[in-house]
Amino acid sequence: MSALEQVLSHVDNHLEESIERLFDLVRIESISTDPAYKAECLKAAQWLERELKGLQFDASVRPTPGHPMVVAHTPDQSEGPHVLFYGHYDVQPVDPLELWDEPPFEPYISEQPDGSKQLKGRGTSDDKGQLLTFVEACRAWRAVTGKLPLNASILFEGEEETGSPSLDAFLAANRDELRADLALVCDTTMWDRDTPAITVQLRGMMKENLVIKAASRDLHSGAYGSSARNPIHVLSRILADLRDDKGRVQIPGFYDGVEELSPEMKQQWDGLGFDGAAYLKEVGLSIPAGEEGYNVLEQLTARPTCEVNGIWGGYTGQGSKTVIPAEANAKLTFRLVGTQDPAKIRAAFRTFVEARLPADCSVEYESVGGEFGPLSVDTDMPFMQKVKQALSDEWQKEAALIGSGGSIPITTEFRRVLEMETLLVGFALDDDRIHSPNEKYDLKSFHKGIRSWVRIIEALSR
Amino acid sequence: MSALEQVLSHVDNHLEESIERLFDLVRIESISTDPAYKAECLKAAQWLERELKGLQFDASVRPTPGHPMVVAHTPDQSEGPHVLFYGHYDVQPVDPLELWDEPPFEPYISEQPDGSKQLKGRGTSDDKGQLLTFVEACRAWRAVTGKLPLNASILFEGEEETGSPSLDAFLAANRDELRADLALVCDTTMWDRDTPAITVQLRGMMKENLVIKAASRDLHSGAYGSSARNPIHVLSRILADLRDDKGRVQIPGFYDGVEELSPEMKQQWDGLGFDGAAYLKEVGLSIPAGEEGYNVLEQLTARPTCEVNGIWGGYTGQGSKTVIPAEANAKLTFRLVGTQDPAKIRAAFRTFVEARLPADCSVEYESVGGEFGPLSVDTDMPFMQKVKQALSDEWQKEAALIGSGGSIPITTEFRRVLEMETLLVGFALDDDRIHSPNEKYDLKSFHKGIRSWVRIIEALSR
Structure with a gap:
């Protein structure tokens, strides 16, 4: 032996x-x-x-x-x-x-x-x-x-x-x-x-935690409802705008450096027989949510992402509370491919956020590290x-x-x-x-x- | 005496x-x-x-x-x-x-x-x-x-x-x-x-708590990012769509029964000398977020509202977590005026939500009571x-x-x-x-x- x-x-x-x-x-x-x-x-x-x-x-x-x-x-x-x-x-x-x-x-x-x-x-x-x-x-x-x-x-x-x-x-x-x-x-x-x-x-990574701030304190929705800016609504609009109905990220410049898969690699991958429908079905899903024009395997590995990993704001306990909160929070991560540059993506994201911010709201970002290229x-x-x-x-x-x-x-x-x-x-x-x-x-x-x-x-x- | x-x-x-x-x-x-x-x-x-x-x-x-x-x-x-x-x-x-x-x-x-x-x-x-x-x-x-x-x-x-x-x-x-x-x-x-x-x-009241469900479990954003539907994104889109840039609620039929203020009441109110700008300034705001064409006092008392009082989903702890959550939650309240009917508003809201729901997602509503007319x-x-x-x-x-x-x-x-x-x-x-x-x-x-x-x-x- x-x-x-x-x-x-x-x-x-x-x-x-x-x-x-x-x-x-x-x-x-x-x-x-x-x-x-x-x-x-x-x-x-x-x-x-x-x-x-x-x-x-x-x-x-x-x-x-x-x-x-x-x-x-x-x-x-x-x-x-x-x-x-x-x-x-x-x-x-x-x-x-x-x-x-x-x-x-x-x-x-x-x-x-x-x-x-x-x-x-x-x-x-x-x-x-x-x-x-x-x-x-x-x-x-x-x-x-x-x-x-x-x-x-x-x-x-x-x-x-x-x-x-x-x-x-x-x-x-x-x-x-x-x-x-x-x-x-x-x-x-x-x-x-x-x-x-x-x-x-x-894929590379860029992480961004942010908080949208509106009023100086939590407000009663009876006394302020409609007139006072609701930061959850502001945040929702920003997050909703991030990807269009075809799964494409809407941040200007986001796709700079994203390269199409080489024909050789695409051929090898296609030969692996990956079943995107089965992959999603295993977790209870049926409709690929990524960019149209790319199959699930490509969406998962060769394309960049923009995902909200967490969101919170206002009252989250049992029952209900008629509050307009002073702030709303989200945690996002971006997976990067090709030669996408995390620092440039971060700057472009912040510009995107701030373009959607009413003049009497503010945004703060928390750095959580973990920024690196593909x-x-x-x-x-x-x-x-x-x-x-x-x-x-x-x-x-x-x-x-x-x-x-x-x-x-x-x-x-x-x-x-x-x-x-x-x-x-x-x-x-x-x-x-x-x-x-x-x-x-x-x-x-x-x-x-x-x-x-x-x-x-x-x-x-x- | x-x-x-x-x-x-x-x-x-x-x-x-x-x-x-x-x-x-x-x-x-x-x-x-x-x-x-x-x-x-x-x-x-x-x-x-x-x-x-x-x-x-x-x-x-x-x-x-x-x-x-x-x-x-x-x-x-x-x-x-x-x-x-x-x-x-x-x-x-x-x-x-x-x-x-x-x-x-x-x-x-x-x-x-x-x-x-x-x-x-x-x-x-x-x-x-x-x-x-x-x-x-x-x-x-x-x-x-x-x-x-x-x-x-x-x-x-x-x-x-x-x-x-x-x-x-x-x-x-x-x-x-x-x-x-x-x-x-x-x-x-x-x-x-x-x-x-x-x-x-x-104002009357209608309350609605809802949860948007996508995958059958929390997913790793590296293994599923882009392709798996993110319920925070779905929820954000729904909430963002609720009001347009002019503060008007977009739910079809929402304004049925909303009456304009009588000239007599409007005159009395105008005579009260309410300072909408000062009212908002006291809480750190400067831009009325309600419907254009109505002053702050009217927005606050004579107009209906649609507010998100709480939102949560995914990871909300310290640092970050690269997760695509299985679900996302929100709590909403609607303040009603005129002859708006809470039951009809509820039905219209649900239709609005479901029209924005991808076929492989679901929504559940929690009844928290507190439904009454103006x-x-x-x-x-x-x-x-x-x-x-x-x-x-x-x-x-x-x-x-x-x-x-x-x-x-x-x-x-x-x-x-x-x-x-x-x-x-x-x-x-x-x-x-x-x-x-x-x-x-x-x-x-x-x-x-x-x-x-x-x-x-x-x-x-x-």
Whole structure:
């Protein structure tokens, strides 16, 4: 039996312990966006540091102005290349809590009608389960051969879900320590349940929170109704105007830098047989809401977005209250493609808002960070073929090169600050309900994900 | 000294005790719209029962399916007419709590720079302070003369702020007990700080809470952005469409039954010298948002409204969350005038909403009650002149007959169920911040309000 086969076999034989470790990590309530969970984020970082030290990594928790980083390096001097593996230990908030079948931080295995198993709980997929596929692969290599066949560094972040505000400065300050021949990121999906994928396109991100202010205080709708400007109405008009009936964003200049898909990529994607109608049907929808003239897959990955993620104003309790509120709030995110520039989009959005603002209203913006451009990975990069082959071997199906509608800022930063290319390999599925109640990670994703990294590590070491 | 002068003098000499009683009542947190305060509502009813019994009223707390009523009658058989006095002991919610200078249920006297005094706390004006002006007037009459010079019944309600859902059935079931020659209601404003008023026009009310539902669960905006319908966007479009840029409501049929102000009333109102610009400026606004072609006073009292009182959906916590929510909610109220029919307005609104609903979205409505038509009081009614004269005597300025933008359902019900006319006499001021943080009632309103009722009781007894 080859070393590779022995390591794969070790993974199979110790899967239950791997699951237990994942559940330990999931139990830590590391919600990065809410300051109330700051101590839990630190706890998750310390848990990872401890685990990595147990694998003889030179590991440490590194403070940042926000949540800490975990950095680790193999002490061995292997002859192979040097890779930097990235994942994030922070998770999304869990509201609305009442929609969870079980408490979000009490993970469990759920057996499905078809006999398959799911690991359930907040972060099982995004990204605790995914980052552990790499850690468990390292564990198996070390258990069987005593060391990794290449030089590995690890960077675990605790602010990915809040737009990685501390990342840029941290990379710049630790440039020499973190630079490697290649970055590997496990935070993306497979193409489908059976087809592994390398994500070669990612959308950028611009976030904007705003509050529209009208009267100097809340007003009684009997005493002021009609005459006093209602900021909810002003905000509604702004939001309604953002997209037309054909799904096209109406902010002037918004589409500057948006490129049409190349004929080759469009052909490859069309060949993947994506069923947009089924994709929407699975979540109870039937009418694509994006730009007319683009199919669902293109809307989801190759086109920019403008979404309202939250809105509130006035009375939101039980019953009713005859109030005209003094202000109304919204949170928006924009996913960017091609060469769209987040700073220009922000400026254009603000101009759009202010053009719709009555003279006696005002608007304030809250910066929540998380601004970064879109990314296209060079598909001709040296390591691409090795990783693609290793994935294809494990899943017995050719790995696809795909675009993702999501946004992973780290890839842009790795290129910009560390001048290093990134390969995005993940095992999540579209039905993992990440960011939603009842998040899950298929046991198969976890198991074969670990095995995939065992193979990729071996392939890259050659 | 006449009996009237003695009673007025008693009011002056015992004002501090009256204030203490008001503060006792304000300390009871009788928020009717929130079920968490049910026990507090009962406590307020019991407090009033106790006070009225102390004044030899035959008083009792009467259960309803919601919060209880307090009913009381003078046991004496005076020769004068029989009046029914109405007020409500329930108050509006207090959020946003952080905008209160002091806790809302810890009332206090605030001395102003000009030396005048304000009674501060939730309900000081709406309606605990106002209803006590009548109770304290009865107290003074009884203290000085041993009885009231007329027959008085009292009805205190605990559901006015939620649209009086139990009132209709209660009036019908207690018709004989409650019917009187005239109803008196103290829940309205003066024309201004110096000019007393009888309110002869009130707007009706229709309330509608709705939720727009799109996907079957919250979605990740990276995985679904653009293609999945965003219910916040759908809701925003509906709300934005409700009024055009000239402030006119766009619901087909909405203006059926809206009548133009009579030339006589318009002339009287124009003569009152209302300064719309100053009225808006006081709350930080400068541009009337209502229908073009009507001045601010007309917009506020003679024209119907369509207001969003609350909106929420998606993530509203700190930071950001890249979610496309499954649903978005809004609370609306419509103030009605002329012969607008609440049921027809509701149906027209729903048709308007559903015409803007994508085929894969749905809408659900929550009934919160509080539906009643507009009211115009007959200005030739027999008691009008006596009450007007009594008010003019107390304030040394001729009382105005005015319209109110607010809505007091009881007046419609008194006419419909008890076939009884109502005179609306109140001492609140437009800057009382009712329904808002830092609600207050001028000590002058409270003091001269009590004195006004002393005079009205005497005038009606003649």
